[in-house]
Amino acid sequence: MVCVMSGAGLQLALFLCGCYVVALGVHAEEPCVAGHHEAEHYMAAVYEHQSILTPDPLALLSRQQALELMNQNLDIYEQQVMIAAQKGVQIIVFPEDGIHGFNFTRTSVYPFLDFMPSPRLVRWNPCLEPHRFNDTEVLQRLSCMAIKGDMFVVANLGTKQPCHRNDPGCPKDGRYQFNTNVVFSNNGTLVDRYRKHNLYFEAAFDAPLKVDHSIFDTPFAGKFGIFTCFDILFFDPAISLLRDSEVKHIVYPTAWMNQLPLLAAIQIQRAFAIAFGINFLAANIHHPSLGMTGSGIHSPLKSFWYHDMEDSGGHLIIAQVAKNPVGLIGTENATEKMDPSHSKFLELLAGDPYCEKDAKEVHCDGATEWNMNAPPTFHSEMMYDHFTLVPVWGREGYLRVCANGLCCHLLYQRPTLSKEVYALGVFDGLHTVHGTYYVQACALVKCGGLGFDTCGQEITEATGRFEFHLWGNFSTSYVFPLLLTSGMTLETPDQFGWESDYCFLRKRGLSSGLVTAALYGRLYERD
Numbered sequence: 437m438v439c440v441m442s443g444a445g446l447q448l449a450l451f452l453c454g455c456y457v458v459a460l461g462v463h464a465e466e467p468c469v470a471g472h473h474e475a476e477h478y479m480a481a482v483y484e485h486q487s488i489l490t491p492d493p494l495a496l497l498s499r500q501q502a503l504e505l506m507n508q509n510l511d512i513y514e515q516q517v518m519i520a521a522q523k524g525v526q527i528i529v530f531p532e533d534g535i536h537g538f539n540f541t542r543t544s545v546y547p548f549l550d551f552m553p554s555p556r557l558v559r560w561n562p563c564l565e566p567h568r569f570n571d572t573e574v575l576q577r578l579s580c581m582a583i584k585g586d587m588f589v590v591a592n593l594g595t596k597q598p599c600h601r602n603d604p605g606c607p608k609d610g611r612y613q614f615n616t617n618v619v620f621s622n623n624g625t626l627v628d629r630y631r632k633h634n635l636y637f638e639a640a641f642d643a644p645l646k647v648d649h650s651i652f653d654t655p656f657a658g659k660f661g662i663f664t665c666f667d668i669l670f671f672d673p674a675i676s677l678l679r680d681s682e683v684k685h686i687v688y689p690t691a692w693m694n695q696l697p698l699l700a701a702i703q704i705q706r707a708f709a710i711a712f713g714i715n716f717l718a719a720n721i722h723h724p725s726l727g728m729t730g731s732g733i734h735s736p737l738k739s740f741w742y743h744d745m746e747d748s749g750g751h752l753i754i755a756q757v758a759k760n761p762v763g764l765i766g767t768e769n770a771t772e773k774m775d776p777s778h779s780k781f782l783e784l785l786a787g788d789p790y791c792e793k794d795a796k797e798v799h800c801d802g803a804t805e806w807n808m809n810a811p812p813t814f815h816s817e818m819m820y821d822h823f824t825l826v827p828v829w830g831r832e833g834y835l836r837v838c839a840n841g842l843c844c845h846l847l848y849q850r851p852t853l854s855k856e857v858y859a860l861g862v863f864d865g866l867h868t869v870h871g872t873y874y875v876q877a878c879a880l881v882k883c884g885g886l887g888f889d890t891c892g893q894e895i896t897e898a899t900g901r902f903e904f905h906l907w908g909n910f911s912t913s914y915v916f917p918l919l920l921t922s923g924m925t926l927e928t929p930d931q932f933g934w935e936s937d938y939c940f941l942r943k944r945g946l947s948s949g950l951v952t953a954a955l956y957g958r959l960y961e962r963d
Contacts, residue, residue, distance in 0.1 A: 478656040481520040481528040481754045482719040484731040484742055485512065493539040502536075502547035503573055509535045510577045516752050517585035523754050526622070526656045527588040531719040531731070532615070532665050532691040535574060535593050538638075542613065545594055545640040550574045552595035552616060555626045563624040571596075575618065575626065582620035588627075588654060589620045592664065592689040594641070595631075605645045615641045617662050617689055619652050628652040628662070633673060636666040636871070647672045651683055657759045659683045665690040668704055669873055671960035675914065678712055684761060686714060691721040693728055696894040697881045697952040698819050698918060701730025702741045706926050707916035707956065709734040713763035722750060730924075733757060736764045743924045764932050778942070781847055781905040784834065785936045813837060818861060818879070818892025820869035825861040825891055828880065840864035841911060844878030844955075845938075848904040854949070856900050857883040859891040862908075866962070876957035878908040879918075882950060898922045898949030906953055907940035915939045915957040922948040 488508045490497070497505075513530055520528050536548040551571045553560060562572055563579035574593050582589040595616040599606035606612070615632035630650035633643050650662045650673070661677035668674050668688070677683060686708070692701040701720050709716040716734040723729075724745045732741030733755040740755045811827045824839045832849040842864035863877045882900060884893030899922065919927040919941070931942040939955055 476760070477756045477758055478527070478654075479523065479525045479754065480715075480717055480733055480757045481516075481523075481525045481752060482717050482731050482733060483513070483516045483528065483530055483753075484720050484722045484729065484751045485509070485531050485534040486722040486748055486750050487531075487534045487537055488512075489537040493537060494541060494544050496544055497547045499547045499571070505537075506535050506548065506574055507577070510574065510581075512750065513591070514577075514581050514584070516750070517581045517587065517589065519752060520754060521585040521587060525585070525587050525754055527590065527654065527660075527687070527717070528585070529687045529717045529719040530589075530591040530689060531721040532592045532617075532689040533721055534689075534691075534719075535591065538691060540640040542609070542640050545613065546596070549594040549596040549613060552597060552614070552618075552629060555628055560626050561624045562626060578618065579620050579624040579626065582622055583624040586622045588622055590617060590662065590687045590689065592617050595629075607642060612642045612644075613640060614644065615664065617650075617664055617687075619650075619660075619662065619687075621654075630662045630664065630673075632664040632667065634666045634670045647676075649673050649677055651677065651680060657685060657757075660685045660687055662687045664688070665692055666871070668708060669871070669958065670963075671958075674708075675960070678714070684714055684759070685757075686716050688716060688718040690718060691728060692730060693726060694730060695727075695819065696896065697892065697920075698877065698879060698954055698956060700743075700920065700924065702732055702739075702743055702924065702926055703918050703920055703952070704916065705730070705732055706734045706739050706741075707918050709739075709761075710736045710764055710929070710932060711914075711916045713761060715757050715761050717757075722748075724748070735761045737762055737928060739926050741926060764929060777847065777849065777903065777905065777944075780834075781907075781940070781942075782935070784845065784847065785907075785938060810835065814888045814891075816859075816861070816889055816891045818863070818881070819867070821863045821865065821867055821875065821877075823861040823863045823877075823879070823892060825859040825888070827888070828858040828860055835860050837862045842876050842878070842908055844906070844908045846880060846904060846906050848880075848902050851901050851903075854900045855886075856898060856949075857886055857888070857891065858900055858902075858950070859883055859888070861891065872963065874959040874962035876908070876910050876912060876915075876959060877954060878906060879952065879954035879956075880904065880906055880950070881952050881954070895951060896922070896924055898951050900949050901946050902950050902953070903944040904953065905940055905942050906955060907935075907938045908955055908957075909937065910939045910955070910957045912957045912959045914960065915955050917941045918952055918954040918956055919943060920952045921946055921950055 562576040597612040617630040619628040631644045659682045661683045694700040705718040720731045730743045826837045835846045839862045844862040882898045884890035917932045
């Protein structure tokens with residue numbers, strides 16, 4: 437599925453004027469590039485790559501054998517760079533693990549590693565100075581691609597760095613091995629690197645002793661930040677990079693395994709763009725059998741994305757991107773505060789409680805009786821976490837469900853009722869499966885079946901339509917809005933922001949049935 441998604445306002449036209457999506461070398465939809473907008477935009481590309489993998493990642497290969505395999509992937513990269521060059525692309529992003537693959541041991545990955553000098557200490561153009569350092573063949577090819585395509589190239593590879601025994605962090609084999617992103621300018625110069633800090637069960641690699649905060653400058657759009665895959669869920673470097681207010685764009689190589697209902701690749705990519713008001717250029721690896729797909733060029737107001745769990749082959753997305761992204765409407769500049777649903781929302785925040793009774797909204801007599809005749813709470817596993825949930829019944833209503841210190845609220849209307857089961861869930865605790873990190877989440881989800889025990893299962897299709905306000909008393913300011921509808925379709929919230937110390941998400945007019953609407957909060961200090 438290749439999709440274009442936007443919000444409702446005319447202002448959206450200023451973000452992305454045109455988009456190409458190239459699949460296997462065939463492009464669709466010509467761009468509407470307007471001359472007077474060129475100074476306000478740049479052309480970007482991300483490539484979702486189905487990498488050619490070594491048959492046995494545990495086998496010990498020679499450097500020459502490793503290069504033969506990596507050059508097959510680099511040949512595809514070069515083809516995509518030249519396609520992008522024909523469209524005037526100024527920066528292209530390739531995925532994590534796209535050149536060398538994954539599931540190596542520390543020993544078996546070694547032949548795949550390039551030597552990596554620090555671009556902050558050494559100015560080097562690998563294409564023009566190929567013999568300056570040994571074991572840099574991959575860097576040389578990427579550098580030459582940047583020159584040939586006349587564009588910035590962002591790619592991921594494995595790198596090595598010798599270390600001395602007097603270095604207290606030096607591994608026993610006398611070298612560091614890093615999962616590394618590199619950035620080449622359009623003249624082939626190595627301008628920056630980022631070594632992945634938050635490794636995801638990657639025994640072959642080391643985390644750098646000090647977090648790389650990698651920000652590079654471009655002549656066409658100013659400053660870009662860069663990090664990799666699992667980093668997106670942690671404070672360093674993903675959040676700390678954005679303390680530099682001049683960083684308006686993130687490039688993001690990833691090898692992300694989708695996990696619904698809350699952490700599909702395109703979900704978290706788009707949520708990050710909305711939450712921080714930035715452009716987010718994400719390139720994922722394409723291995724559907726492993727749940728790996730989902731790339732996009734995202735802004736707060738609009739996205740071009742690709743997600744396909746069936747087709748094989750790589751896919752190139754090209755879009756015209758605003759140099760200064762326009763943020764989503766929050767409470768400070770909302771123009772529709774006093775429509776009936778928003779008035780009810782504000783009244784609820786002010787302490788005027790509602791409750792659900794006979795599928796109709798009615799006033800409760802007092803604040804302590806907010807849940808009079810409310811549906812019963814139940815528990816179900818979602819994302820390997822123990823959620824507390826309440827079923828969402830009737831055409832309209834107000835619900836609240838709490839766990840620990842977090843209370844989640846939902847004010848909703850449904851134009852028509854479907855036979856599907858939906859539930860409002862809350863989780864406030866330490867996530868401990870496939871990583872350890874503290875989460876606060878409020879989630880409206882479609883359940884996998886008719887039983888409460890199916891709420892939290894992975895589903896992608898739905899028919900239930902909602903108009904809603906979802907909010908919670910989060911104890912963190914780092915909250916990410918997730919909004920996904922049937923067929924892995926991204927939606928733009930009407931509003932996302934804070935009101936009276938509550939973080940809220942508002943949406944009307946869904947394009948298809950709701951799969952997930954959630955507020956996903958991270959308490960980094962409790963990790």
